[in-house]
Amino acid sequence: MSDVAVVGFAQTPSVRRTTGTTNGVEMLVPIFQEVLGGLGLSTPDIGFWCSGSSDYLAGRAFSFVSAVDAIGAFPPITESHVEMDAAWALYEAWVKIRTGEVDTALVYGFGKSSAGHLRRVLALQLDPYLVTPLWPDSVGLAGIQARLGIESGLWSERAMAEVVARSRSDARANPLAQLSGEVDVEDLLAQPYLADPLRAHDCAPITDGAATIVLASGDRARELCERPAWITGIDHRVDSPSLGGRDLTTSPSTVAAGKAAGADGVSVAELHAPFSHQEILLRQALGLGDEVGVNPSGGTLCGNPMFAAGLARIGEAARRVLDGEAERVLGHATSGPLLQQNLVCVMEGRD
Amino acid sequence: MTKPLSAPLEVGFDYTRSLGPTLSRFMTALRQRRVTGVRGSDGRVHVPPAEYDPVTAEPLTEVVDVASTGVVRSWSWAAEPLEGQPLDRPFAWALVLLDGADTALLHAVDAGSPDRMRTGMRVRVRWADDRVGAITDIACFEPSDEPALEPLDDDGDPVTMITSPVRLHYRHTASAEESSFLRGLAEGRLLGQRCPACGKVYLPPRPACPTDGVPTAEEVELPDHGTVTTFCIVNVPFLGQRITPPYVAAYVLLDGADIAFLHLVLGCAADEVRMGMRVEAVWKPREEWGPTLQNIDHFRPTGEPDAPYDTYSQHL
Amino acid sequence: MAKQQAAVVGTGQTHHAAKRLDVSMAGLCREAVDRAMADAGVDWPDIDAVVVGKAPDLFEGVMMPELFLADALGANGKPLLRVHTAGSVGGTTANVAASLVQAGVHRRVLAVAFEKQSESNAMWALSVPIPFTMPVHAGAGGYFAPHVRSYIRRAGAPEHIGAMVAVKDRRNGARNPHAHLRQPDITLESVRASKMLWDPIRYDETCPSSDGACAIVLSDEPTSGAAAWIHATALRTEPTTFAGRDQVNPQAGRDAAAALWKQAGITNPLAQVDVAEIYVPFSWFEPMWLENLGFTDEGQGWKLTEAGETEIGGRLPVNPSGGVLSSNPIGASGMLRFAEAARQVMGRAGDHQVDGARTALGHAYGGGSQFFAMWVVGSERAGVR
Known part of the structure; x- marks a missing residue:
């Protein structure tokens, strides 16, 4: 089987509200031009297209259909779509390349969270008979998880604030971040609760945005890119949806995916943690030590474009390899309530 | 913009x-x-x-x-x-x-x-x-x-x-291109746009030309008459219906446009509507206009001879 | 390097009905899944990954329902993917599941597709009034009926072809114990007497709205004797509307078919394919897709139908299961076509078995005839003839 690498990545700025449509076209047109232009490719050069997005984020059926307009998909293209974060579209594209049918793929995800009330929309991801009728919101649920970890001694409100301070500080180097700046941990801890024990800064912002990655195999990757980020392992798993039946202080699906993807030995990890305590949880699940730089982009706490944020984590991690800054990196994506589903992608440079 | x-x-x-x-x-x-x-x-x-x-x-x-x-x-x-x-x-x-x-x-x-x-x-x-x-x-x-x-x-x-x-409550946003089209409608104008790559005239204009992936740009004002490319006669009642069946839902290709849109054809018996029939817009009273294609109540036959099949066959 | 061969080793489907009020969504899926696993002779530990397909989440009012279904789908601790490509999704899901085996990533994959339309109202979900958008005033069939009219004009097809397809598919459906509509006594006269809903489409030429599910077990090796080997898969997409788009014979469908036949080593589809399960939600789409798929030249598809060649016993039996015209659980409809094609070459199609079927087509399309998914399955491994 042919090796597959990330050869290009582009993303929009993470912003609180775009003026564009919910089908993402306005966000996708420029990043397609950026990523393809950077590689000297055009639409017909891409063997497979795959996207991730959500109808409920847009508030209407088939919202992904118009996104295809941004491609200029005529002559027709080979294309698929997942109703998941686009990190899983990347997985599908990786599989497609591994079959040998194509040697390039473009993956994209987009979301305009500002169109609806995200905390309520996400209640529709819960059990429709037993849980959704209560309309639990995503922040309230995360608060329950955060407290479990705090009271088990796995993390603390201070440790969570430290994650936020580090993320915002790191995001100063990321011009596309929605939030950034130097913040003091004591000041953060003095803030009021949003959903005790969570404060507003513990929660990812509401973000509109999109991201895209180009994958290529073997020689094609070497041809397109000086230092491809070779995918040495990629795996994803899901846990039970039962909120009161699974241990919310860990993530068996992350542990298993990390093991299968070979998380050991990475120097940089971009973790898709929409809440500060989840970064700590994921770090523990993946066994990442203090020597691993986590979320140097600022991570999801500084910009959370739903259905693109997981793909962007893989892109941000890959970029460290593409730029020659790192040898071996990890990108993680999550989907569903309270880290129910997780994907780990390990990449490395080969000099 | x-x-x-x-x-x-x-x-x-x-x-x-x-x-x-x-x-x-x-x-x-x-x-x-x-x-x-x-x-x-x-x-x-x-x-x-x-x-x-x-x-x-x-x-x-x-x-x-x-x-x-x-x-x-x-x-x-x-x-x-x-x-x-x-x-x-x-x-x-x-x-x-x-x-x-x-x-x-x-x-x-x-x-x-x-x-x-x-x-x-x-x-x-x-x-x-x-x-x-x-x-x-x-x-x-x-x-x-x-x-x-x-x-x-x-x-x-x-x-x-x-x-x-x-x-659930959302705020739906029209694209910038569609918005200029909608604002034109509020003034009784039909404003399409031409794709800078393929030169086709889109009505409504698009944030991305579907074949080229770039926004349509140059504004093209279109007349309110054109040709029925194809149609169906709606006989079935359904939720939210505005008109009593039977009536005709037709694709109308405005003169100068490169894409047809679906609208109503009234003003003649449903079984008299034909592919190629020439039609013109019947606008609602001006005081009812807003940023919507519904300002055109329906299209009606102009009485001109039918357009030759060749002039619209590539739009089917 | 040649890719790993993959085969369907088991299929299962629910009884399809307008309202399956006896089961939850999980129960509906499991009715199909349990049958597929029994057909394949496999158990949960044998399954490496699960791929779920479903049409818009608004139909059931659950965002990404595969998440709450993870227990029921035996997916916990395993990879779970959710595909959504509109009406073609059942077919795309099968293709994605096949690629997981073909890429050598997994040995055995469970693919599941479902729709429980009775949870809401598909007409509603598809017609939530979107601001600034002109209401079409036409309802569900109103989108496709004008294109059917275009086909009739272009091909010069006689008016009774649509009714002929309806009679054939509903009579075939009567042989299929899972079918939603089973009408052994339907006649050309009764179809032509049924109400003209969206002229030129009559009531009896229209698919029902169904609750239902379908499941397929794919494997790198046979598990239960018979296997349907996947000889080719194809996916193609084009935009919903664009200047000069051919909406009767879309390029995406033609391209997908050409790629499919080439991959399967088929040079004369009409001669080399024994049976086809084609996504025909309105009867006229049979001749339209026969042309689009390259079974006939353009404008000639209706002649194959008129000559009775698409009946069981004809040169190319089309939809011996009764097809979408007999059962339409939207998200599962495409996978049903793919599964029924597999059942035929596995010799497990029961009363609608086409004698000696060795090569079969499964076909699905979706959106405004813009998403296409197809596969060719055979009773022998690819390359063996």
């Missing part, structure tokens, strides 16, 4: 969900002020019930009664309740492990203040007065060491369905 138009988009529906045997028993018991769970393959009692075992995926059918009292495993404070949530005053979301259960149930606790909440506290079910066989029959939990209200047997039929209202 003009600022895009936006408007509220309401998505609301009362979903009707059939329950199947396992959930049906749970919901029927709730109506009787009883909480039940199911025994899992490993002996654990799942509350709320799991239809299929989380470990073995086997169907679970052994119903186990549990208490309406229990202990809080974890919680968060909802200072500003949202639409649809169990209480309209501040409350706690909590995972409650009911006595006799091995998994915790998510619900609200009416504690009044976060100061009254702690992990490990005892709570009991506050039953809703009017119970229908739904998770909301548990109005919420309340801090208490006392038992909850006694079960109230009824001889009603088993609960087999629930109704789940979904009410």
